[in-house]
Amino acid sequence: MRSAFLLLALLLGVHTFHIKEKPNSKNHQDITKTAILRATAKVCESLDGFKKPEPLNTKTLAKSCKKDAFASNFETGIKMITYYNVQTDTDHPFSEKYHFDSESFLDGKALIIKGLEDITAYMKKKNFEDARKRLGQILHTLQDFYSHSNWIELGNKEPCTALINLEESIPNPADEKTETCDNDTPNTNTGAKIKDTILKDKILTSGYFGKSKKKGKCSHGGTLDLSTGIGRSWDGINKDAGDSSHGLLHLKAAEMAIAASMQLLEKIQTSNDDFFRLIGLYKDKPKGEWKTHFSLFSSKSRVSDASESSNEVIDV
Ligand SMILES: [Zn+2]
Secondary structure (H helix, E strand, O other), X not given: OHHHHHHHHHHHHHHHHOOOOOOOOOOHHHHHHHHHHHHHHHHHOOOOOOOOOOOOOHHHHHXXXXXXXXXXXXXXXXXXXXXXXXXXXXXXXXXXXXXXXOOOHHHHHHHHHXXXXXXXXXXXXXXXXXXXXXXXXXXXXXXXXXXXXXXOOOOOOOOOHHHOOOOOOOOOEOOOOOOOEEOOOOOOOOOOEEOHHHHHOOOEOEOEOOOOOOOOOOEOOOOOOOOOOOOOOOOEOOOOOOOOOOHHHHHHHHHHHHHHHHHHHHHOOOOHHHHHHHHOOOOOOOOOOOOOOOHHHHOOOOOOOOOOOOOOOOOO
């Protein structure tokens, strides 16, 4: 109870002190919804006479997929999955691996792989309720990789498929001793400077958050992040929103997170029918425990990172 209160206070504090939101930012809900819509359109392409609708939304897509009657269930299914996604920030705000902070690449990947195994097992048992929950949770971690690591800064044009494939190794993660950021450069208001050698050698790193960090490592950046020291909270590399430390790359990171989420959604598809049931494009209303997010999450904060920063609040 006490810690919940403290967390709330922290969130409120962040809300108050945060730089005003810029338009043109995508949160976890936007990313998840877009990925599900695009992945569903791909599945429906195998149906006779399918034409991808413009604009692409739950209503137009349900119609094009010849499932008009299920449009509202589809909307609920997506909201449920995004709810579980956002919950990852409230359930595990300071656990590095859930957000790929502090170079926790192997632990973060392990969470995703375990989630994929669970989803497959649940789907086999037609337990779509728990599958949906796990899907939301691991999509969060997967999406955070693109705003918290330097994958985008390294110039990658495709998602890191190693995060969803057990047998594939994560390319070139920095070891503990490798310095990844020039923390002595003067504050330029454009976030931390990743070392040239890191960019040249394509070494993967991610920002440290909150507490202290090892010498020469990058910070996440943002109001709650003191890892570069007092008064230097902006010297980080996160791309959570347009006004984040490396916010100039935010939209690129968001697009990459959408593409990665689509790959994950494709990976869990066994049959079209099971996929439709999972996402709610089905005759029965999707079941699951979930709530409307409080409006607090419409504000921008690190704790609700890549994420709950835009105006879109989930409502029932
Ligand atoms: Zn996160």
